[in-house]
Amino acid sequence: MKTTKSVLCIILLLILTASGEVAAQIAKGVYHFDQEKEGSTVHHELKISDSYFIHSVYEKSPAKFIKTLGGFYAVENNELKVDLEFNSDYEKDSITELAIPYVIFDGNLILNTNNKMIFVRAESNEQELDGPWLFATRGPDEGQKRRGEADSRKTLKFLLDGRFQWIAFDTEGFQFKGTGGGSYTANNGTYAESIAYFSRDNSRVGATLQFDYEVKGDDWHHKGKNSQGEPMYEIWGKRGPM
Known part of the structure; x- marks a missing residue:
């Protein structure tokens, strides 16, 4: 049928x-x-x-x-x-x-x-962090150099309607470095990802990771443990209209 x-x-x-x-x-x-x-x-x-x-x-x-x-x-x-x-x-x-x-x-x-x-x-599922973000720097923010739109090397994190994906690439030489994605939620300072695909390690699929987050101006402060269980603090900058 x-x-x-x-x-x-x-x-x-x-x-x-x-x-x-x-x-x-x-x-x-x-x-x-x-x-x-x-x-x-x-x-x-x-x-x-x-x-x-x-x-x-x-x-x-x-x-x-x-x-x-x-x-x-x-x-x-x-x-x-x-x-x-x-x-x-x-x-x-x-x-x-x-x-x-x-x-x-x-x-x-x-x-x-x-x-x-x-x-x-899919049904609309808008959340606070929806939109495109570029990795800027490791936290905390102490005035260190940041990566941004002008850099050929980028890590883009794209969030939309409850789905997320990060992509690491370099526009110079059109180099692809890796990606991962799945579903996410962002509520009251808690951000959680459930991995549906991961180009570097298929065995990570099914894992759920939880982080603390805070939006400060155009920056997303992202704290917790990465997929290897190591502590991390990342700062992502809002990309222009997309």
């Missing part, structure tokens, strides 16, 4: 697209799509803000990170055009930009790639 509904949905979308009746901006949010491949389920997650796009792919059971890519996007003539900042598969495919035809139907985002993918938008 689910497959039949998907096929009918695609047929209707193709008819509407051909007649020029489907044209819509992409609503900000988190979108999900499950793909059956070689006997396993591959999960695709899109995080889309007003101007930034991240596509992450992984298997849930057994845990396996597959790839991630992302960057600033614009919509032109029903195409999603992305100028990538990072691509974990860059050494294999050399891709630095995307141009993906898309349509919106019944609130879902359909990407017309080689295999059409129907992404379902």
